[in-house]
Amino acid sequence: MKVRKIIAMILISIMVLSLLVGCGPDSESRQSDDAESQSNILVVYYSATGNTEKAADAIAKATGADVFELEPIKAYTEEDLDWTNEDSRVCREHDNEAERDVELVSAAVDNWESYSTVFIGYPIWWGIAAWPVDGFIKANDFTGKTVIPFCTSASSDLGESGELLEKMAGTGEWQIGRRFRSSVSEEDVQVWMEELGIVQ
Numbered sequence: 001m002k003v004r005k006i007i008a009m010i011l012i013s014i015m016v017l018s019l020l021v022g023c024g025p026d027s028e029s030r031q032s033d034d035a036e037s038q039s040n041i042l043v044v045y046y047s048a049t050g051n052t053e054k055a056a057d058a059i060a061k062a063t064g065a066d067v068f069e070l071e072p073i074k075a076y077t078e079e080d081l082d083w084t085n086e087d088s089r090v091c092r093e094h095d096n097e098a099e100r101d102v103e104l105v106s107a108a109v110d111n112w113e114s115y116s117t118v119f120i121g122y123p124i125w126w127g128i129a130a131w132p133v134d135g136f137i138k139a140n141d142f143t144g145k146t147v148i149p150f151c152t153s154a155s156s157d158l159g160e161s162g163e164l165l166e167k168m169a170g171t172g173e174w175q176i177g178r179r180f181r182s183s184v185s186e187e188d189v190q191v192w193m194e195e196l197g198i199v200q
């Protein structure tokens with residue numbers, strides 16, 4: 001009886017210990033599974049007031065893509081964005097192209113080479129892509145990548161915003177892309193992902 005109890009205690013101790021240590025080979029395979037689960041789709045976006053961010057998050061949710069937000073070092077305040085005031089930051093930048101050089105917190109994506117498809121999202125400002133995305137476009141090499149622009153706007157279409165960015169980039173296989181209304185929904189994005197054949 002005593003011997004059985006001792007054996008049982010030893011077996012339980014071994015089980016507890018192996019759980020605490022993480023059982024060598026098992027924990028290694030979990031780690032490599034995580035590494036493999038990194039998506040080859042990246043969603044890069046700039047959003048001043050959250051609409052484009054909603055679309056970007058919905059793409060990520062539908063596809064499991066990684067997300068990279070473009071953040072100007074000097075963020076745009078509500079006053080900065082007041083396009084009805086000709087002295088606002090955004091109006092001054094619009095009127096003077098030289099002032100559109102918006103410095104970003106970062107334009108460098110970790111493991112950039114691992115992504116084969118890059119979605120680029122932005123709000124439409126005066127018919128073109130909001131210029132905080134420009135710094136990212138100029139700083140990166142899109143060679144070998146499929147690039148898919150998307151935007152949100154009050155009423156304007158995608159227009160030539162994608163083509164202008166394509167010219168700016170000079171590399172990458174750029175697709176036509178898609179415009180969403182400002183109040184974009186997850187369903188809108190899901191339908192587009194299905195049309196693209198990225199999800200079923």
Ligand SMILES: Cc1cc2nc3c(=O)[nH]c(=O)nc-3n(C[C@H](O)[C@H](O)[C@H](O)COP(=O)(O)O)c2cc1C
Pocket residue numbers: 046047048049050051052053081082083090122123124125126127128152153154155156157181182183
């Ligand atoms: C400076 C500025 C210029 C804009 N120009 C246009 C425009 O030309 N056409 C349009 O339909 N909407 C225009 N809008 C509306 C935005 O494109 C729209 O609200 C967009 O969804 C904002 O996205 P965000 O919340 O990601 O910043 C403009 C907004 C701002 C602030």
